[in-house]
Amino acid sequence: MYSSWRLLNLSPNNQNSTSHYNAGTWGIVQGQLRPLLAPRVYTLPMVRSIGKTMVQGKNYGPQITVKRISTRGRKCKPIFVQIARQVVKLNASDLRLPSRAWKVKLVGEGADDAGGVFDDTITEMFVWPVTMVCLEMPCLLHGTRIFPLILCSFRFLFNPSACLDEHLMQFKFLGILMGVAIRTKKPLDLHLAPMVWKQLCCIPLILEDLEEVDLLYVQTLNSILHIEDSGITEENFHEMIPLDSFVGQSADGKMVPIIPGGNSIPLTFSNRKEYVERAIEYRLHEMDRQVAAVREGMSWIVPVPLLSLLTAKQLEQMVCGMPEISVEVLKKVVRYREVDEQHQLVQWFWHTLEEFSNEERVLFMRFVSGRSRLPANTADISQRFQIMKVDRPYDSLPTSQTCFFQLRLPPYSSQLIMAERLRYAINNCRSIDMDNYMLSRNVDNAEGSDTDY
Incomplete structure (x- = not known):
């Protein structure tokens, strides 16, 4: 089946009747048979389609400009809004790259985007509660507690009131980001309710889906x-x-x-x-317009009809990867420079990382890579994690190069001091190149006004 999926009508709008000839296809479209499909059935068509539509001969896509530092007493627009308004005006075919769909120029900041800035700005868009409070609207995402999945764990629904052209454009951009996450295999820290993932892969909703997000309303x-x-x-x-x-x-x-x-x-x-x-x-269809806008954005980057081969959980893993940062996975993809695996510095580092909470490991991931999640499949990690020993004074703060997924460790007198320095770095240093050695290249040359940012 994985080599003949083109023969299947996967559109949910064209299955008006069922017979013994199309009952299997109907079962896939409706979602009941999708969990039975072998992984290669839904992964190989996606991989092949992505490969055939990949932009060749380029390291990054068009340049977009982001301003995060307020000037002239005016607060900058959220970077989600800034990037969305620029990206949706681009050609979809120019964004289908293997790593960086666009290159980011940070106005007034000391960074040159070799990949780390692109990753870091995308991660910043999804840092809660930024997603909730920084979008201009009524919010695109509506927070709701899910019972009985994880008590006190927030998930999001699309806001059905966000239906103006500006809102739908931003939903489209959210879809572009999801597509980029699938194509580049760099997941997003995006907490959507299960019913949203079901809608994105065109599985019809049922009453139990509504109960998960609004049990009191269903009881009423x-x-x-x-x-x-x-x-x-x-x-x-x-x-x-x-x-x-x-x-x-x-x-x-x-x-x-x-x-x-x-x-x-x-x-x-x-x-x-x-x-x-x-x-x-x-209630089961109130988000249809928003879901359609997101799917339109995804279609810019990935073949949306193939989402009809996925379960909601499979789509979520493609877009979001794994919520837990696994130390064992990092060990599988590590590369040592100026030091070896048996060195005491390396042993102290792994022990420290194992003692970290998952929240601290997420901060560590952002510190060294600009990202906050790892792909669900270890083989999809395209860049190896580097640990490099550097010649600096004892017990100095560690540094990193996010573009190269590289941690630079100075010598330490004990594991306790290393853990203390590492915790300080990941909690207090979230800006790239604060030494500003690239600042002269990133000055605002009057290319845009304050209203653009």
Whole structure:
């Protein structure tokens, strides 16, 4: 099947009827059969399509400009917005590169983008709560607690109220970022609810998906549907139900019509079943426009029809990699320079990293690579992690070169001091090239006004 997927109609819009001839394809489109597919069935077509559409002979795509330092008393726009407005104007074919889809010029900062700046700016876009508070809108992403998956763990839904052209453009850019993550195998730290991943790979949503993100709302609808069990009759229905028309709560908490003209359609005891059905149908499709915009952006970079071979979990792993930073994985891809594996400095380093919490290892990853996650497949790590011993004073702070995934360690008098210095570095040094040796090349030459940033 992995070599004949082109014969399958994977579009969810063209499967109006099923028969014994297309039942298998229908099972894939609807999602039931996708977990049964062998990995090569859904990976090889994607890998081959990406390879055939790869830009050849270039190390990076078009240059875009980012300003993170405020000047003239004006606060800069979020880098998500700055980059989005530039990238969506580019040609899609120019962004299909193996590593850097675009080159970043940081105005007024001391950095030259050899890969680290590109990685670092993308990582910065998804640092919570930046995603929640820095996007201009109502927020694109709406935070919701998921029960019963992980108590107190935040996941995000697309905001159904974000439907202006500016909002949809930003959703499209989010899709471009997802596509770039798949193509370059550099995952994003993006926490979306499972139902969003299902929609992105065109698996129809069911009531259980809504329960995961809004259990209280589903329970309320069930109470309305079976309200007679509580002794409520047609006579006292409106005394117990605070709704008087076909309106319901959206994912962003607003009360909205659940069908066209719902404000003028009265909710009664006799039509409560229809109300519940329409309310559920509305909630299962309220993010359709936003999902379509994200898929449009993804189609710039990767073959979107092939997403119909993936489960929601498989797509999430392609885009987001693994949330845990594994020390064992780093050991498999490490390369030593000016030092060997048996050196005490190296032994102290690995012991220190193993003692770190996952949150600290995430900070470490950003310190040495500009990224905060590793791919789910170790073979997809295209750049080897380098540990280099440098000739500097004892017990100095470590340094890194994010463009080369390289950690530079000076000599230390003990593991305790090494751990202390490393913790200080990863928590307090998140800017690239603060010595500003590249600053003269990155000055703002009046190429853009404050309104552009």
